[in-house]
Amino acid sequence: MDLFDRIEIGLVAFGLASRRVQRVNPATCRILGRAESELIDVKWESLIHPHDRDIQADMARQYLTAGRSNWQQVIRFVRPDKSLVHVLATSVVITDEAPDPYLLVQFQDITHEVESYQSLQLIAENTSVILSLIDRSGHTLLSEGVPEKYRSLVTAARHTSVFDVFAAHPKALAPVRQALAGEHASSGSRSNGISGGR
Secondary structure, three states: OOHHHHOOOEEEEEEOOOOEEEEEOHHHHHHHOOOHHHHOOOEHHHHEOOOOHHHHHHHHHHHHHOOOOEEEEEEEEEOOOOOEEEEEEEEEEEOOOOOOOEEEEEEEEOHHHHHHHHHHHHHHHOOOOOEEEEOOOOOEEEEEOOOHHHHHHHHHHHHOOHHHHOOOOHHHHHHHHHHHOOOOOOEEEEOOEEEEEO
């Protein structure tokens, strides 16, 4: 058994021309819920969720046409029991180890993370309060219930940071700084201005 089979991240190799799976490791079989014999010589696209096949194929074609030798995508696969698995796939074109070029795809199961995010988004979209998810650098990852007059600022914070966008409103940033420091923080809104901490 070589490193390909021992590694715990899913690995798949398939021909660029044939698009057929040439090799898989045990981790791939576990992630996709299929035996090796069910995967070898199968068209790669047939494993992908039917609604995503054309999109994934088009993206890969664009990357290859642009001369890229590696890229990353989130791909949905369908297991035999019809359940979905979300995978973060990193693809690398291999041209020097075989007569025909092939694609080596390394992937990790991120189903739990995707489902958690979708649940959070569902809660956020159906709440009567302002709810924001902000990463440690201050980027707004998710925000729902924001009044119309502040939406452009919150949208800008996705690309820069709340610390830049709301720099003129230190009271509004105080609870954010507290929360990022691991302290309990809350804020209340006022109809005539930006919310402040308490």
